Amino acid sequence: MTVIEDFNGVFIRLPGVRKYSFSTLSVLHTLGRSGPLRLTDLLKTEQLKQPALTSLVAKLVQDGLIKRRPDPTDGRAMLLSLTREGRQIVRSRHANRVANLTRLVDQLTDDERAVLAATMHVLTRLTEIAAEDA
Amino acid sequence: MTVIEDFNGVFIRLPGVRKYSFSTLSVLHTLGRSGPLRLTDLLKTEQLKQPALTSLVAKLVQDGLIKRRPDPTDGRAMLLSLTREGRQIVRSRHANRVANLTRLVDQLTDDERAVLAATMHVLTRLTEIAAEDA
DNA sequence: CTGGGTTACATCGAAAATTGATATAGTTTA
DNA sequence: TAAACTATATCAATTTTCGATGTAACCCAG
Numbered sequence: 433m434t435v436i437e438d439f440n441g442v443f444i445r446l447p448g449v450r451k452y453s454f455s456t457l458s459v460l461h462t463l464g465r466s467g468p469l470r471l472t473d474l475l476k477t478e479q480l481k482q483p484a485l486t487s488l489v490a491k492l493v494q495d496g497l498i499k500r501r502p503d504p505t506d507g508r509a510m511l512l513s514l515t516r517e518g519r520q521i522v523r524s525r526h527a528n529r530v531a532n533l534t535r536l537v538d539q540l541t542d543d544e545r546a547v548l549a550a551t552m553h554v555l556t557r558l559t560e561i562a563a564e565d566a
Numbered sequence: 567m568t569v570i571e572d573f574n575g576v577f578i579r580l581p582g583v584r585k586y587s588f589s590t591l592s593v594l595h596t597l598g599r600s601g602p603l604r605l606t607d608l609l610k611t612e613q614l615k616q617p618a619l620t621s622l623v624a625k626l627v628q629d630g631l632i633k634r635r636p637d638p639t640d641g642r643a644m645l646l647s648l649t650r651e652g653r654q655i656v657r658s659r660h661a662n663r664v665a666n667l668t669r670l671v672d673q674l675t676d677d678e679r680a681v682l683a684a685t686m687h688v689l690t691r692l693t694e695i696a697a698e699d700a
Numbered sequence: 701c702t703g704g705g706t707t708a709c710a711t712c713g714a715a716a717a718t719t720g721a722t723a724t725a726g727t728t729t730a
Numbered sequence: 731t732a733a734a735c736t737a738t739a740t741c742a743a744t745t746t747t748c749g750a751t752g753t754a755a756c757c758c759a760g
Binding site: 435539545550 | 568660669673684685686
């Protein structure tokens with residue numbers, strides 16, 4: 433299991449661009465995956481308290497990375513989503529990670545790559561299971 | 567590749583104990599893995615500037631999680647390592663992750679588990695490669 | 701062995717992030 | 731429809747982080 437933690441360490445630190453904080457990147461990433469979210473729902477994924485998230489979101493709206501519109505079905509709530517620019521950042525970071533990882537994977541043998549490919553489906557399953565019983 | 571990011575998201579957020587900051591946990595984790603380190607070496611792994619790390623370390627020494635002794639080979643440097651208590655925290659968090667992950671893996675089929683097992687060696691290789699060409 | 705340049709870490713004041721407590725306004729329910 | 735609840739905002743205080751700079755130890759050319 434230690435291997436996973438080590439690899440994770442590598443993976444987490446791969447992106448070379450150090451401009452946004454961990455919290456910011458996590459918010460952008462989450463919004464990039466799961467369509468428009470209400471503050472409260474976003475709160476569940478992010479390791480921040482509500483006031484911190486409110487102010488972080490406010491700043492990101494200022495910076496033009498996040499859009500905010502009232503939830504039509506609930507007058508109290510706000511629906512948050514990425515702007516084009518926000519999506520752009522997420523995409524570019526993703527591309528960055530893919531590139532870095534590819535560079536590593538290219539150094540594996542064919543056999544090793546095959547094993548890795550087979551794992552993808554298992555990882556998907558694991559992630560699903562985690563989502564279910566959460 | 568998206569799968570890896572998703573799984574990573576699950577993995578990162580698994581531990582239920584929310585008491586130490588990301589920076590703190592990262593420092594403890596790093597020291598747990600790589601014996602005594604000098605501040606400067608620790609700095610390379612942690613996403614902090616030197617003054618921030620200095621003060622974080624000072625606090626952790628205060629809290630009794632980290633030991634600090636002068637480097638015998640360099641009068642300017644300090645060697646940092648975990649105390650028994652610090653090691654304890656790292657271990658308990660590790661155990662926590664293992665437990666959570668095991669709970670997930672238990673829900674896989676035998677075939678899926680086999681694939682996962684085969685992957686471990688590849689992950690090791692990947693991590694090594696990453697360390698090399700860093 | 702010595703003075704200039706470099707490296708390791710500490711200190712300081714300021715800016716930024718985060719928090720708990722609390723306010724406000726919309727929603728649900730009995 | 732009033733009481734209870736929920737979603738988000740605001741505020742003051744605390745904590746984290748940073749850039750600039752200081753200090754002491756190291757290294758090396760002369």
